[in-house]
Amino acid sequence: MRIYILTVCSLLTAPAFLTAPAFAQNGFSANYDNARQVTLKGVVTKIDWINPHAYFYVDVRDAAGTVANWGVEFGNPLDLEEEGWKPTTLHIGDAVNVDGVLARGESRRIFAKSIVLARTGAKLFTATNQKRAAPSEPAPRWPDGQIRLGPAPGKKGYWGAASRGLAEDTGKPIAMNDEGLLKNLADADRVAPFQPWAKAVYEYRQRRLLRDDPLLRCLPPGGPRMFQTPHGFQFIEQRDLGRILVLMGGGDRNWRMIYTDGRPQGQADEVVRTYYGNSVGHWEKDTLVVDSIGYNEKFWFTNGGLPHTEALHLTERFSRPDLNTLKYEVTVDDPRTYTRPWTGGWTVQWVPNEEIQEYFCEESIEPKYQQRGE
Amino acid sequence: MRIKVPMPRRTFHFLCVLAFLSVASGLAQQGHPLTGTWSGDWGPSATQRNQVTLVMNWDGKNVTGLINPGPDSAPLTSVFLDVTNWTVRIEADAKDKAGKAVHIAAEGKLEDLASYHRTIRGTWHQGSANGDFRLTRD
Secondary structure: OOOOEEEOOOOOOOOOOOOOOOOOOOOHHHHEEEEEEEEEEEEEEEEEOOOOOOEEEEEEEOOOOOEEEEEEEOOOHHHHHHOOOOOOOOOOOOEEEEEEEEEOOOOOEEEEEEEEEOOOOOEEEEOOOOOOOOOOOOOOEOOOOOEOOOOOOOOOEEEEEEOOOOOOOOOOOOOEOOOOOEOOHHHHHHHOOEOHHHHHHHHHHHHOOOOOOHHHHOOOOOHHHHHOOOOOEEEEEEHHHOEEEEEEOOOOOOEEEEEOOOOOOOOOOOOOOEOOOEEEEEEEOOEEEEEEEOEOOOOOOOOOOOOOOOOOEEEEEEEEEEOOEEEEEEEEEOOOOEOOOEEEEEEEEEEEOOOOOOOOOHHHHHHHHHHOOO | OOOOOOOOHHHHHHHHHHHHHHHHHHOOOOOOOOOEEEEEEEEOOOOOOEEEEEEEEEOOOOEEEEEOOOOOOEEEEEEEEEOOOOEEEEEEEEEOOOOOEEEEEEEEEEEOOOOOOOEEEEEEEEOOEEEEEEEEEO
16 A cells, blocks of 8 residues: 655745746746755655656655655756756666756646655755856867857857856846845845836735746846856857847747847837847957947846836946856946946856757747636 | 538628738737827717827837828927836827917826737827827727
């Protein structure tokens, strides 16, 4: 006879501000409550090894003897494979102990932080945000000496996700998670020099745990946001065509064009408004400087829900001090939203010897349509 | 053998509307919450309604715009958004059917801020007439 036990080891009453797993799709905070951590003990009944969200299901018996089936999300299968997990690592019928974070609301769903096989005590999985770092080497260069933003010839690699959320660089760090959710909403004033309406909108989005994020509906993340999505990005430098493509592994898995052929920037009132804007770039020694205008207002230009208007003007600076490091700095100038231009940025780590993996955001929202019978 | 059952027309229409709404909600304007075209009506009772179209744009300092764009349009003279409670006060000077100047003052609350189809509901005063209004962002 199977014995299923549900043990809620620790319903933490003190708010735990844990980092959202980088491999989780955006919307972690909207879907899971870091303050409610549980341990489930049960037997695996089903495994969905599907990109972008791997799930398994366990039958769990509570103290009253009632059996309920729980869904356990445990990451992106492609990331899990890199960590050594295989589809055969877990089998239907295995008894497991799972530590994880409860979903918001009443659904029986958790996000796993660790999975232990009860029979052997072997830890199958521990959530990690870290990609393997490559040994430090000089940044690769083109034959004319200009820095390469992509891999060296014959090598593979891509850029991971941003090291932190976007906020004005004042030298005093602001506590926020990978999704840009503030630890203390009172810090909103320090994030950017908001106009009053913009601060109110930002706080509204934060209070709603970013659940209104257009990216959750797979809309394109323009501006700095394209460097903050999980699954990384890559530069394709087409020097003969005078342009750089920025390919996104996450978000809507789209691309952005930066023209480096010397063309002038368009007139702000004539440029067609798009998600990724109109970008022209040039090199200043080892720094790529990109000027962008022409954004529409249908997206959040950074995680955390910073608002913008069509007047948004970005000046981005990309530099690569060594093989593993991309320094990103952006000056945000939107006088309809902020009282003055402000600058923030982050670093990004190189993911060596790997390609960006397949990922499609649409798969994340497909179950919602299925539930509605569409 | 599976038999394909035709989908009832009403069900099909319902699903089309559902699909449209799901797409529309995904394309919400994320900038200043008043910017855009709003349509709805106002009137003293449920049966006496007057159609209203309102176009508003945030220029960085003020919300400007028009009521009922076209030959009978009236420019907005004042728009105030109180972001502490998302209430809106809109004023304009229009002309009635006889060409007489009438002052319009509407006060309402902005609701469903994150939705493409966010709304403003409240009270509408036009000349000596009073009523309620509801506007939905197109």
